[in-house]
Amino acid sequence: MNNKNELIYEGKAKKVFSHDDEDKVIIEFKDDATAFNSLKKAKFEGKGKLNCQISTRIFELLIKKNIPTHFIELKNENTMIAKKIKVIPLEIVLRNIAYGSLCKQTTIKSGTVLAKPLIDIYLKNDELNDPLITKERIELMDILNIEDLDIIINLTLKINLILKNFFKKIKLKLVDFKLEFGYDLKNNILLGDEISPDNCRLWDLNQQNDTIVSLDKDRFRNDLGGLIEAYSEINRRINEFI
Numbered sequence: 001m002n003n004k005n006e007l008i009y010e011g012k013a014k015k016v017f018s019h020d021d022e023d024k025v026i027i028e029f030k031d032d033a034t035a036f037n038s039l040k041k042a043k044f045e046g047k048g049k050l051n052c053q054i055s056t057r058i059f060e061l062l063i064k065k066n067i068p069t070h071f072i073e074l075k076n077e078n079t080m081i082a083k084k085i086k087v088i089p090l091e092i093v094l095r096n097i098a099y100g101s102l103c104k105q106t107t108i109k110s111g112t113v114l115a116k117p118l119i120d121i122y123l124k125n126d127e128l129n130d131p132l133i134t135k136e137r138i139e140l141m142d143i144l145n146i147e148d149l150d151i152i153i154n155l156t157l158k159i160n161l162i163l164k165n166f167f168k169k170i171k172l173k174l175v176d177f178k179l180e181f182g183y184d185l186k187n188n189i190l191l192g193d194e195i196s197p198d199n200c201r202l203w204d205l206n207q208q209n210d211t212i213v214s215l216d217k218d219r220f221r222n223d224l225g226g227l228i229e230a231y232s233e234i235n236r237r238i239n240e241f242i
């Protein structure tokens with residue numbers, strides 16, 4: 001980054017800098033990891049690079065399948081150039097298998113394969129602890145109109161089909177994932193943020209029995225160890241396949 005690139009925003013896992021072109025930004029992936037709204041924090045050397053590489057490959061795959069995303073190009077190992085977007089403050093979670101908060105908040109048994117994908121929408125607000133919200137509350141808060149919310153939900157379902165199929169080919173089960181969307185300068189809805197083991201649950205399908213082996217941020221959330229090894233394995237499988 002040079003002096004001209006001003007820090008616009010710093011999140012838990014990424015920094016966003018201005019770009020010489022007004023309609024672009026530079027996104028730097030950090031080595032920091034947080035869980036449970038920052039109650040738990042750590043640094044993993046190399047995580048930023050791995051998530052940047054993995055996200056790049058996934059965005060490239062989605063773009064090929066006509067999903068509108070903010071991704072433009074990889075700049076270097078841990079930075080990418082993306083279109084500038086106004087982030088919609090919603091976290092769109094899609095679940096194929098019941099796990100994590102769904103099982104803590106309901107009586108659904110962990111590991112239950114859901115008959116159809118479940119979409120849970122959370123308000124992106126650290127102070128409120130990212131609460132689960134409803135369509136009606138979204139409308140009341142004037143976050144976006146319901147037509148745009150439907151576009152986002154349909155894109156999420158389409159992304160799920162593409163990713164589920166892709167990860168299956170590299171022997172990974174896509175349990176659930178979180179997406180964020182935004183508006184570009186022309187008001188188009190684009191997929192933003194990142195797609196990496198930080199915001200997807202991925203289970204290894206190379207297991208003899210039904211043992212769950214998480215190759216994602218659950219290694220940190222649940223103190224399993226081996227986070228960098230897991231992310232490296234995902235990166236290796238993706239690069240071997242593509």
Ligand code: TMP
Binds near residue numbers: 199
């Ligand atoms: P959950 O089971 O904790 O609700 O998580 C569902 C999915 O969303 C899982 O793949 C992890 C991801 N996620 C994020 O990316 N950011 C978050 O802040 C949370 C809570 C979950």
Ligand code: ASP
Binds near residue numbers: 039217
């Ligand atoms: N990203 C969230 C946090 O830092 C939580 C998570 O991914 O589990 O707090």
